[in-house]
Amino acid sequence: MDAKCPHNTEVNCGDCRMNALCLPLALQTKEISQLDEIVQRGRPLQKEGHIYHAGEEFKSVFAVRSGSVKSYTVTNEGQEQVTGFHLPGEIFGMDGIAHNHYTNSAIAMETAAVCEIPFSNLQELSIAIPSLQRHFFQLMSKEITNDQSLITLLSKNTAEERVATLLLSISNRNLRRKLSGVRFRLPMSRADIGNYLGLTVETVSRVFGRFQKQDILLVDKKEIEILNIDQLRNLAN
Amino acid sequence: MDAKCPHNTEVNCGDCRMNALCLPLALQTKEISQLDEIVQRGRPLQKEGHIYHAGEEFKSVFAVRSGSVKSYTVTNEGQEQVTGFHLPGEIFGMDGIAHNHYTNSAIAMETAAVCEIPFSNLQELSIAIPSLQRHFFQLMSKEITNDQSLITLLSKNTAEERVATLLLSISNRNLRRKLSGVRFRLPMSRADIGNYLGLTVETVSRVFGRFQKQDILLVDKKEIEILNIDQLRNLAN
DNA sequence: CGGCGTTATTGATCTAGGTCATCTGAAGTA
DNA sequence: TACTTCAGATGACCTAGATCAATAACGCCG
Incomplete structure (x- = not known):
């Protein structure tokens, strides 16, 4: 697979065009390679392919490498509620942390590739790399403020x-x-x-x-x- | 001040009636006293008293000890948007982490008392006590899922x-x-x-x-x- | 105790956006 | 090439909740 291909799964975090968006700026080269070891680059997803379903056990958060992803829940009356659109460089799946199960489903809106970051490894690494801990607190807080502006909008x-x-x-x-x-x-x-x-x-x-x-x-x-x-x-x- | 008074500021986390709600279950006695050292118990707030204003520098998250608190933002058109109600045992202020400034204001809806938890200390302590880190990830994730159900509701x-x-x-x-x-x-x-x-x-x-x-x-x-x-x-x- | 501001209730009307129905065109397929 | 399907656009009508307006009931303070 060509390194320039946007859905390429072989690249590492250090080389990824998106790293300025999904990684903390302060990370050292050595730390990036530590992170690299836990990040799993999945194969490209077809349009309509699910990354996870609501209710599944929470294991990982995900970063969009290419393409785009949408998160949604299904109400008790069976209607879909779209809760977010995720573009390259953005992280999703953090809703699952609270209850150890995803509350949303995530689906590719077009051909896409995502990186999977196992959360237990991420937690451990966050203890070794405080700036990473801080980064994830910030990402989650940003998700909260985003959701709150949507609330205001609605x-x-x-x-x-x-x-x-x-x-x-x-x-x-x-x-x-x-x-x-x-x-x-x-x-x-x-x-x-x-x-x-x-x-x-x-x-x-x-x-x-x-x-x-x-x-x-x-x-x-x-x-x-x-x-x-x-x-x-x-x-x- | 009487220890039974609900607005009492002298109690520590170990004795607080609310600790089952705001602290992780798994905390050891020794760890609780470490947390105790960083938690600042503020004096009671009057009705309509602000805990913080939107735009102020983010320093701490807060726990409601007694009474009740509401979070709100003000839109560019100057209208208020209530983003949450906080009852005793609940944590608020986590919206500030993303941008180092609070995006909401927080105000007492009635006479209330809150505990202040300086975030930098909390981050350090989270590195020493992994279950505390996990707990705060979960709290923030819960805030996300709450906001998302409000989005669906609206x-x-x-x-x-x-x-x-x-x-x-x-x-x-x-x-x-x-x-x-x-x-x-x-x-x-x-x-x-x-x-x-x-x-x-x-x-x-x-x-x-x-x-x-x-x-x-x-x-x-x-x-x-x-x-x-x-x-x-x-x-x- | 009486006056006054604030909060809540209730009624009459209006409107943004929902519903339903039709139509168009692009994409897939047999 | 003709057939189907599905996303999108557009028009006619309707309804949930907003707006406006009046009234009631509560503190609160001199």
Whole structure:
């Protein structure tokens, strides 16, 4: 397998293009190789392939290496609730720590590759490398603040504000990966967007329509171009 | 100050009635006294007294000893968003870890006492006591799963389902403290309930009204008696 | 005790977004 | 190439809960 292939499973953490995003900055070379030993690089996942199912025993947290992943739960009435979208360089699976079982399921939204980090090893290593412990406390805290902004979004904002906010979030996360913040492909369906934002597909579709009519966006199926990011920011507020 | 006084600040962790809730079960007597040394027991807070403000430098997490506390953020439009209610034995303030500044403000909803746990000391101690590290990972993960159920509640459930779910949550948390799960006093106002659940005060009031008419609840201002907990569970689903 | 601000209740109306139904087009497949 | 499927867009209508407005009931303080 070619080292440049984005789904390559053979690379180690030190060489991975994503390491600036998922590892603590302060890590020494020696420490990186310690981490490398516990990280398991899984083979590429097909679209719709599960990384884990809700209820399974919690063993590991995961980092997205390529592609994209969504987390979701199923309510007692059987409806799906999307709880997060995970792009390359992002960590997911930390919801499982509390009860020793995953509360979410995680599924690839397109062809993807993930790194598996066994949590018991990570705990031990965190004791040897305090900056790693700190890093994981921070990652979990960030997840908490993210979830809380979603709570605020859902309880206070209109459909347009919610969609605008999601687009800006994806734009920012693309920038972090040195990709374009104004032209990108949405990895998720309209249904997933609606589900995540507490809206119906129809409403999402209509909001995209309105944004196009106002020359804020150019939408071609999943390809998005942000034409007026300032106005989008205004709308998101 | 009398040792039996609920707002007493002189007690240590080993004697505290709440220790089964906020400390890891596995802690040894010696370890408890190590923890005791870093925990600072603050003096009682007046109603509306702030524990910290959003934006302040993050230094500590806190445990509720008595009374009750609410966390909230203020949106860019200046509206308050309640992000959590904290009852005795519960830990709060973990949102601050991510950015080294609190993202929420925390305020006493009634006379309350809190224990302050300086986070840098806690991190060090977590390295010496692995079960403490594990415990805090779990606490943070629990916060994540709680926030995610709130997200689901807000995006999928009706006003009645939301109110029923909150009442059952408070009921369960009272049971954990060996208090009645069916008769209790709500520490928060209708406005706080509405804000937390993404509803207006009027809607909350009407839902309470309907629940009373159906003989599910007996409501007298903030005093609640659950008359039919099974039906409440059905409604919450 | 009486006046006043705050919190809760209740009623009347309005609206954002849900529901339902139809239509289009792209992608897969036989 | 024709057939099916599924994601997305769009239009017509409806409803849960918001908004606005009035009233009641409670502390709280001089």
